[in-house]
Amino acid sequence: MTTVDLVALRDHLRPVGAALREHALAIDADPGALHTLLDSGVLPYRQLGGFPPGYLDDPLRVRGVPVHVRTCVERAVVAETLAWGDASVVVGAPGPSMSGIVVDDLADDEQRDRFYRRVAEPRTWTFFGLTEPDRGSDAAALETAVVELPGGPDDGSAPGHGSPRTVLRGHKKYVGNVARASLGVVFARHRPGPLGVGVYLVDTDRPGFDAAPLVLTGMRSIQLGEVRLRDVPLRPEDTLGRHLSPSRRGLLGAVRTFNRLRPVVASLAVGVTQAALDYVRAERSSFTADERWRLETFDDRLHAARALVLQAARAADDDPADGTLPAAAKAAALDLAEEVTHAVPPLLGPGARWEHPYLDKLVRDVPGLEMMEGTRTVQRLTLAQGWLQGRARHAELV
Numbered sequence: 001m002t003t004v005d006l007v008a009l010r011d012h013l014r015p016v017g018a019a020l021r022e023h024a025l026a027i028d029a030d031p032g033a034l035h036t037l038l039d040s041g042v043l044p045y046r047q048l049g050g051f052p053p054g055y056l057d058d059p060l061r062v063r064g065v066p067v068h069v070r071t072c073v074e075r076a077v078v079a080e081t082l083a084w085g086d087a088s089v090v091v092g093a094p095g096p097s098m099s100g101i102v103v104d105d106l107a108d109d110e111q112r113d114r115f116y117r118r119v120a121e122p123r124t125w126t127f128f129g130l131t132e133p134d135r136g137s138d139a140a141a142l143e144t145a146v147v148e149l150p151g152g153p154d155d156g157s158a159p160g161h162g163s164p165r166t167v168l169r170g171h172k173k174y175v176g177n178v179a180r181a182s183l184g185v186v187f188a189r190h191r192p193g194p195l196g197v198g199v200y201l202v203d204t205d206r207p208g209f210d211a212a213p214l215v216l217t218g219m220r221s222i223q224l225g226e227v228r229l230r231d232v233p234l235r236p237e238d239t240l241g242r243h244l245s246p247s248r249r250g251l252l253g254a255v256r257t258f259n260r261l262r263p264v265v266a267s268l269a270v271g272v273t274q275a276a277l278d279y280v281r282a283e284r285s286s287f288t289a290d291e292r293w294r295l296e297t298f299d300d301r302l303h304a305a306r307a308l309v310l311q312a313a314r315a316a317d318d319d320p321a322d323g324t325l326p327a328a329a330k331a332a333a334l335d336l337a338e339e340v341t342h343a344v345p346p347l348l349g350p351g352a353r354w355e356h357p358y359l360d361k362l363v364r365d366v367p368g369l370e371m372m373e374g375t376r377t378v379q380r381l382t383l384a385q386g387w388l389q390g391r392a393r394h395a396e397l398v
């Protein structure tokens, strides 16, 4: 449970969100412009990255209290406040990102140290390699495999000349930041069956790791990419959770990661919705009674969605194995973000998406949020299953 003053954290980060807004269109036009934002120093991405204590000598301080942004609640508040400026930069910035959460859950001490030491270096991106072109994000069906090759040349990837080599072979697609990442995690199958999927910590400078960015219509700062894994050498110490039982590591362990990430994606949607509502009010001073009523209804629903997302984040901190509320929060927040971002441009006239490119960007970013961490259809299925099993009955759903 967090002891951080969340209102103070929001207030502290509001100027950062405003600074992101100033850079948003330039980065949308060219994701390379993210470097200009990083050079400007206005985004304390290392302090917001969720490093464990000990890896940063200057953690974020809010009213004098150090905040490490490690809990789901803290991450959600940070994500929402910054998404008011640019949701895509929140996910596209350097740092531990999604892999950090899976490392926190599965890594042993040596692996955790290896990961965070490296990522603590400035401008170090990480990647989270799950989705595949033919299998999507259905982790149980993935094709990327851990392959044992019979004896080969000793290239340092395995002990002893001529001993078998273990490699990763496969193809991942729609992976954030992968073409500029230094390290990250890869989901791969090492044997058939539900316990046969493992998570591996991989440096991107290994031979056979071949990544390239894709062209995107939204969330461009994330630079989604694809990576071909052409017999990338694996070492025994790359297997995350090697100290855990088979039921805790791999896929089943990773579910906890997804449950912790969903409230954060939902928070991005809340931040985008707030941005759209604030934008239209800044651009138009008077509304008809009917328009005013619609905007006020959106305000009320946003208030409820924010409360649900925070409730889901608290639930994920308390029991990351239960994804019911995170699924509800993501579905509700995305419903609202989609509705509001489509309702707002007509209030500014027929050519609003041309004349207000920031609004156009919000409309294009929301489908990216929909796909991140699973679509609403899949979230509703999770919510329904949880409900039938008696979970989340206390929650006020919006």
Ligand SMILES: Cc1cc2nc3c(=O)[nH]c(=O)nc-3n(C[C@H](O)[C@H](O)[C@H](O)COP(=O)(O)OP(=O)(O)OC[C@H]3O[C@@H](n4cnc5c(N)ncnc54)[C@H](O)[C@@H]3O)c2cc1C
Residues within 6 Å of the ligand: 098, 127, 128, 129, 130, 131, 135, 136, 137, 138, 173, 174, 175, 176, 219, 222, 224, 367, 368, 369, 371, 372, 373, 374, 375, 376, 377, 378, 381
């Ligand atoms: C901005 C962005 C960032 C991303 N970052 C990463 C990343 O860093 N790493 C990574 O590995 N992946 C990443 N992804 C990929 C993303 O995780 C997947 O695209 C997402 O989880 C959806 O999975 P899918 O593509 O397999 O679609 P599917 O799950 O196959 O869904 C396709 C369609 O079928 C529907 N559907 C699916 N199952 C059912 C069902 N049982 N019943 C009814 N309808 C169903 C869905 O609602 C959807 O409409 C990213 C995607 C985006 C857009």
